[in-house]
Amino acid sequence: MKSMTNVDINIICQELNELLAGARVDKSFQPTKDTVVMRFHKAGTGRMDLVIQAGKRIHISQYPLANPQSPPSFPMLLRKRVKGANVVSIQQHNFDRVVEIKMKKDITYTLIVELFAKGNIILLNEENEILLPLKRKQWSDRDISSKKEYVFPIEHGINPMTITEDEFKEIIKSSDDEIVRILAKNGLGSLYAEEIMLNCEINKKTLSSELTKEDILEIYGALKKVFEGLEKKEFTPMIVNNRKEIEELKKQNPDKQYKVKEDVVAIRLHQYENFEEESFDSFNEACDEFYSSKVKHEITDIQEAVWNKKVGKFSKRLEKQEETLRGFEKTIEDSQKKGELLFTNYVQVENILNVIKDAREKDYGWKEIGKTLKDAKKSGMAEAQIFESMDPLGNITLNIDGISIALDSKKSIPDNAEVYYEKAKKAKRKIKGAKIAIENTKAQLKDMEEKKEKAMANIMVPQKRVKKNLKWYEKLRWFVSSDGTLVVCGRDAGSNEAVVKKYLEQNDVYLHADIHGAPSVVAKISSDKLNNNLLKELGIFAASFSSAWSRNYGTQDVYWVEPEQVSKTPVSGEFVPKGAFIIRGKRNYIRGAKLEIAIGIVDYDGEKRIMAGPVDALKAYTEKYVTIKPGYTKKEKIAKEILSRINEDNIIELDDVVRVLPSGKCDFV
Numbered sequence: 004m005k006s007m008t009n010v011d012i013n014i015i016c017q018e019l020n021e022l023l024a025g026a027r028v029d030k031s032f033q034p035t036k037d038t039v040v041m042r043f044h045k046a047g048t049g050r051m052d053l054v055i056q057a058g059k060r061i062h063i064s065q066y067p068l069a070n071p072q073s074p075p076s077f078p079m080l081l082r083k084r085v086k087g088a089n090v091v092s093i094q095q096h097n098f099d100r101v102v103e104i105k106m107k108k109d110i111t112y113t114l115i116v117e118l119f120a121k122g123n124i125i126l127l128n129e130e131n132e133i134l135l136p137l138k139r140k141q142w143s144d145r146d147i148s149s150k151k152e153y154v155f156p157i158e159h160g161i162n163p164m165t166i167t168e169d170e171f172k173e174i175i176k177s178s179d180d181e182i183v184r185i186l187a188k189n190g191l192g193s194l195y196a197e198e199i200m201l202n203c204e205i206n207k208k209t210l211s212s213e214l215t216k217e218d219i220l221e222i223y224g225a226l227k228k229v230f231e232g233l234e235k236k237e238f239t240p241m242i243v244n245n246r247k248e249i250e251e252l253k254k255q256n257p258d259k260q261y262k263v264k265e266d267v268v269a270i271r272l273h274q275y276e277n278f279e280e281e282s283f284d285s286f287n288e289a290c291d292e293f294y295s296s297k298v299k300h301e302i303t304d305i306q307e308a309v310w311n312k313k314v315g316k317f318s319k320r321l322e323k324q325e326e327t328l329r330g331f332e333k334t335i336e337d338s339q340k341k342g343e344l345l346f347t348n349y350v351q352v353e354n355i356l357n358v359i360k361d362a363r364e365k366d367y368g369w370k371e372i373g374k375t376l377k378d379a380k381k382s383g384m385a386e387a388q389i390f391e392s393m394d395p396l397g398n399i400t401l402n403i404d405g406i407s408i409a410l411d412s413k414k415s416i417p418d419n420a421e422v423y424y425e426k427a428k429k430a431k432r433k434i435k436g437a438k439i440a441i442e443n444t445k446a447q448l449k450d451m452e453e454k455k456e457k458a459m460a461n462i463m464v465p466q467k468r469v470k471k472n473l474k475w476y477e478k479l480r481w482f483v484s485s486d487g488t489l490v491v492c493g494r495d496a497g498s499n500e501a502v503v504k505k506y507l508e509q510n511d512v513y514l515h516a517d518i519h520g521a522p523s524v525v526a527k528i529s530s531d532k533l534n535n536n537l538l539k540e541l542g543i544f545a546a547s548f549s550s551a552w553s554r555n556y557g558t559q560d561v562y563w564v565e566p567e568q569v570s571k572t573p574v575s576g577e578f579v580p581k582g583a584f585i586i587r588g589k590r591n592y593i594r595g596a597k598l599e600i601a602i603g604i605v606d607y608d609g610e611k612r613i614m615a616g617p618v619d620a621l622k623a624y625t626e627k628y629v630t631i632k633p634g635y636t637k638k639e640k641i642a643k644e645i646l647s648r649i650n651e652d653n654i655i656e657l658d659d660v661v662r663v664l665p666s667g668k669c670d671f672v
Contacts, residue, residue, distance in 0.1 A: 004297045005266070006059050007118055007290075008192045009160070010230075012095050014238055014269045014286045015062055016102060019053070019093040022063060022287070026051065028088045028106055031081035034068035039078060039124055039137065043090065057137060058122025059294075061102055063287045066295040067658065070639050080126065080135045085112050096155060098162035098190065115153060127153050160190025163230035171223045175211050182214065182222065183207035194266075194274070199225045201273045229270070238269040240289040243278040267293035303459075310455035317448040324444055328437045331430040337406075338427035342420040344403045345410075352401065352416055354386045359399070359412045369397050474608060475506075480522065480548055480663070482616025483607055484540050485623040490616070492524040492548055496582025499523045503569060503584060513569050514541055515586070516596075517560040520550030523569075523584065530565060538563075540617040542596030551598055553667030555633045558597055562590035599672060600665060603628030603649055613655050615663035627651065634670025641669045 007015070026045035033039050038056045045051060054064040074082075088108035096103055102116040112134075115125040124137040125147060133151050140147040145154050161174065178185045182205065186196035200207035202225035205218050214222075232238060244265040252261050266275070269286040283289040345352055355376070362372045373393030380387040391400040397412045410419045479491045479498055491506060493499030502523045507513060512533065514524035524545045528537070546559035568588045573579045601621035605614045614621065621628040629648050631641065642660040649655075 004059055004294065004301070006122075007061070007100070008194065009095075009098055009100055009190050010163075010192075010195060010233065010270065011267075011286070011290070012061070012100055012102060012118060013098060013233065015290065016093055016095040017236065018285055018287050019061070019063070022048075022051065023053070023090045023093060026090045028085045028090070030086060031078040032070045033075050033078045034071060037122065037137075038068065039081070040064075040068055041081065054291075054294075055116050055124055056122070056294075057116075057124055058118055058120060060290060061116055061118065062290040062294070064291045064295060066291065066298070068298075077124070077135060077137050081114075084108070084126065084134065085114075088112065097158050098160065098164075099156065099158065101155065117156075119156070123147060125153060161186070161226070163191070163226055164234050166226075168220065168223055171226070172216075172219050175214065175219055175222075178211055180211060181208045182211060185211060186222075186226075194272075195229065198229050198272050198274060202228055229272075232270050238286060239271050240267075240269045240283040240286040241271075242267050242281045242283075242289055242293050243275040245278050247279060248277065265293075307459065310458060314448065314451050314455055317444055317451055321441065321444045321448055324437060324441045328434065328441060331434045331437060334430040335427045335434075338423040338430070341406065341408045342423040342427070344406060344408060345416050345420045345423075348389070348403050349416060351386060351389055351403075352410075355390060355399070355401070356410075356412055356416070358386075359397070363397075369393060369395055373399075474612075477612065480615070482544060482614050482620050483605070483624070484526075484537055484616075485619045486534075486537060488537060489527045490524065490541060490544060491527075492522040492545065493582065494522070496580070499582035503571075507566050507569065509566055511566055512541075512563050513566055514545045514561055514563045514593075516545050516549035516551060517562055517592070518549050518551050521545065522548055523582075524548075530563075533563075536619070538593055539596075540620055542593035543599060543617040545593075546596040547598050547600045548665050550666075552633050552665040555667075556598055557633075558595040561593045561596045562586075563593065564588065564590055599630060599632050601628045601630045602645055602660070602663060604652075604654055611652075611654050613649075613659050613663055615665075630672040631664075631669040632672050633665075633667060635668050636670050637668060638664050641671070644671075 023043055023045065026043040026048075029042040029044050029050075031039060031041045035056075037058065038054065041053045041055065043051045043053060052064050052067060053061070054068070055061045085106050085108060088106035091105040091107050091111065093102065093104050095101070100118040102118065104114040104116065106112045106114065110129045112129075113127040113131075115123075115127060117123040117125070121138075123140065126134045126136075128134055131153050133147065133149055133153050135149055136147045138147070139149075145156070147153075161171070174189055175182070175185060178188075180188075183193075183196050183200050186199055187193045191199070197207070199222065203221045205214070205221060209218070242265065244263060246263050249261045249263050252259070264278075267286075267289050268275070269289070281289075281292075283292070358376070359372055362375070367375075370393075376387055376390045376393065380390050389401045389403055391402045391407065393399045393412070399410050399412050401408045401410060411422075476489060476491050479502060480494060481489065481491045483489055491502060493502045499522055502525055503513070507523075507525050508527075510529040512526040512528060512530050514526065515521055522545075524541070526537075526541055541563070542561040545561040549559060551559040564586055565588075568586055570585045570587060571579055573585060579585060599618065600615050601618040602613065602615045603621045603625040604611050604627065605621070605624040607614070607624070614624070618628075618630055627649050629645050631645075638661055639657075642657055642664060645660050646655070646657055
């Protein structure tokens with residue numbers, strides 16, 4: 004994956020400063036060891052996710068990355084220090100590959116993003132002291148460790164917008180290298196160094212010592228021309244590629260290997276004039292599409308490699324077991340054949356054994372006997388033709404019908420044959436166990452392959468987040484009862500206020516769990532139409548979205564009142580906080596409401612949408628739902644499982660599921 008250039012960073016920072024200035028910092032998380040995602044909220048725009056990959060990229064993304072179950076220390080510190088802060092500015096430091104994000108809370112914090120080499124992300128306080136780096140690094144002139152003063156990397160290179168002719172001449176003359184290399188090494192990179200040289204008549208490989216004053220001025224003019232759009236802030240964000248050109252080349256030379264080139268730029272370049280272009284409204288959008296597509300492939304490749312290793316373990320085991328089985332079968336075949344050959348060639352073998360026996364009785368040594376038999380074989384003696392060799396212990400090797408058979412010359416033919424038959428029997432006994440082991444391994448391999456297939460099918464590659472136009476009730480918590488009554492409740496203090504002030508009408512019913520930390524619930528039905536089944540559903544809903552859930556209660560009392568009993572006016576000397584209300588008069592109780600919520604996709608108000616409510620309510624509108632209760636599983640983990648169970652038509656996203664879950668951990672019923 005390509006790293007952003009100084010030019011890319013300059014343009015991105017201009018856009019980010021405009022997009023995020025004044026935005027409130029929400030949560031941060033770290034999906035991979037080099038990547039941090041910071042979530043911001045801006046009035047009138049809503050949620051924005053800033054993806055920061057050390058050494059590679061920084062941009063707003065519509066492709067949410069999976070939040071890890073256990074957050075590392077760096078995003079935890081960001082949450083602690085800067086959550087709730089407001090963005091003051093986002094700037095590039097000295098046209099270098101360093102970004103400064105300033106955020107104001109109790110103090111002004113600075114998040115440094117280093118996009119050169121392997122990169123880093125570093126949080127500083129007002130005194131420029133490092134609070135925590137993503138990676139601890141140390142050089143002779145820089146120490147990136149906690150409690151150390153942050154020192155910017157040594158400033159070097161060309162800022163095309165501010166560099167003067169004299170400064171440019173000095174940089175060129177300070178090196179003896181080729182001109183294109185000098186430009187590339189001074190912050191412009193190979194892409195823009197090549198582009199500058201394409202805009203002048205000078206050979207890019209010309210050494211600086213060979214350049215005249217006129218040549219340097221021409222190169223300076225070409226630099227200014229290339230970056231004219233940067234100075235005027237006139238950008239043309241696009242992703243370019245040469246796929247069509249490669250396809251044509253492959254037709255002409257099908258055996259030759261060609262590499263497709265793809266890039267993301269914000270300035271139109273001569274190098275890419277014959278490339279296909281995909282234009283975007285902003286450079287952030289272009290970078291998001293470019294880098295997110297690379298991340299998708301990386302995630303898939305990494306996961307596939309992990310699963311291939313698991314599958315390969317069983318494949319190798321099976322291969323060895325089958326090889327062993329073939330070895331046993333060959334041993335049986337060879338051993339039985341050798342035993343049979345001894346008996347079918349009994350006379351010849353016995354003659355050899357008798358010769359050896361007679362020689363031993365006459366005190367001949369094994370070596371001497373062996374030499375005598377070899378000489379006899381050479382001289383053409385018929386009985387000696389099957390003899391091959393003899394070792395110092397008297398063991399001989401015979402060759403019968405092209406098969407080498409080892410014998411103990413001190414034993415009889417039947418005893419030697421029995422050795423081979425016993426070997427065959429032993430191998431037969433082992434075959435049974437080997438076949439059982441092979442079947443077990445095949446079953447394990449099949450199971451692992453199925454797991455791999457399922458895992459690869461459900462792999463959580465980033466999917467583009469499309470901003471949905473939610474109905475008014477979807478911005479709150481809501482459900483539709485089994486008899487068609489719409490019920491809503493607040494998500495926080497602000498929406499609690501809105502539920503009562505905006506949506507509670509004269510012919511409605513107000514409900515509240517009898518516990519501190521519960522939302523205001525409004526049922527759009529008059530009290531004279533309430534029945535036991537509806538009250539049961541209302542009680543479950545009000546109880547489940549109260550603090551009773553996070554406390555892991557099984558049941559909770561809930562009460563209901565008429566709209567006129569709900570007031571924001573306190574008694575003299577009292578204070579009613581935001582989201583809270585005073586209830587006057589008699590309260591009607593629903594005792595022991597069960598904490599249990601069903602989640603599914605329902606067809607309501609002319610569209611399919613996710614709904615969380617009592618089981619009876621979900622049953623009335625869909626057959627595909629899951630039921631949860633207070634438990635011990637984190638919301639993100641259970642949300643992924645819920646998504647895989649109910650999202651057959653790919654209608655909803657993970658964030659939609661998380662949004663409708665009660666506050667606190669859950670388990671499936």
